[in-house]
Amino acid sequence: MDNQHAFDAVILAGGRSSRLDGTPKQSLVYDGGTLLERALQAAAGASRRAVVGPDPGMLPPGVLCCREDPPFAGPAAAIGAGLAALADDPALAPAAFTLVLACDMPRAEAAVVCLLAELAAPAEVPDGVVAATRDGRMQPLAGFYRTAALQNAVDALSAEGALTNASVRSLLASLDLQLVTVPAGSTTDVDTWDDAAALGIAAGPGPQPGTGAAADNLGGSP
Numbered sequence: 001m002d003n004q005h006a007f008d009a010v011i012l013a014g015g016r017s018s019r020l021d022g023t024p025k026q027s028l029v030y031d032g033g034t035l036l037e038r039a040l041q042a043a044a045g046a047s048r049r050a051v052v053g054p055d056p057g058m059l060p061p062g063v064l065c066c067r068e069d070p071p072f073a074g075p076a077a078a079i080g081a082g083l084a085a086l087a088d089d090p091a092l093a094p095a096a097f098t099l100v101l102a103c104d105m106p107r108a109e110a111a112v113v114c115l116l117a118e119l120a121a122p123a124e125v126p127d128g129v130v131a132a133t134r135d136g137r138m139q140p141l142a143g144f145y146r147t148a149a150l151q152n153a154v155d156a157l158s159a160e161g162a163l164t165n166a167s168v169r170s171l172l173a174s175l176d177l178q179l180v181t182v183p184a185g186s187t188t189d190v191d192t193w194d195d196a197a198a199l200g201i202a203a204g205p206g207p208q209p210g211t212g213a214a215a216d217n218l219g220g221s222p
Helices: 035-042 075-088 108-119 147-159 168-172 193-199
Strands: 007-012 049-052 064-066 097-102 128-132 138-146 177-181
Touching: 007 035, 007 075, 035 049, 035 097, 035 108, 049 075, 064 075, 075 097, 075 147, 075 168, 097 108, 097 147, 108 128, 108 138, 108 177, 138 147, 138 168, 138 177, 147 168
Parallel strands: 007 049, 007 097, 049 064, 128 177
Antiparallel strands: 097 138, 128 138
């Protein structure tokens, strides 16, 4: 991919996992790899990758780890923290685009491949390309966004004191986004043990399946 369409990646891995009884989503296992490992693999083409969430321990060389402040401040704040971590890395200037990807979509690699193809197409890309299901439902936590436009959106909410607990949809409200229909099931996410069972996902180390019932979506609602 040329420099015009080079990208960094922000992987969101910091929700409370309330409906999974506190079991970190990033540690769940699908097809031999944790959900965090699968998200990092989906973003393998990025110039740099930043994981936003509790320190998971061993990460591939060069992958950054950071946390939104305060912790559990929601996905918009997590995106802001990821952008800040990438901007603070002196090795490279920020890429033209940033992939924002939640770690709870085990089949997201197929969506990323589809979005990358759209990003590389000759037509002018607006402020971002975002995954959508066949019925047109947008999944904003699987999308490529122009880094400058996304940073401006974060800065605008921060200036209003509204970034903490803001939804991703409010963060992206001012951006001109192109929806891209991705393969069926590629943005299916895991919020409950029923979701996990349907996908054949196993619990990793830590608390085992129980009966938690509080709302959860990687730190906040999209």
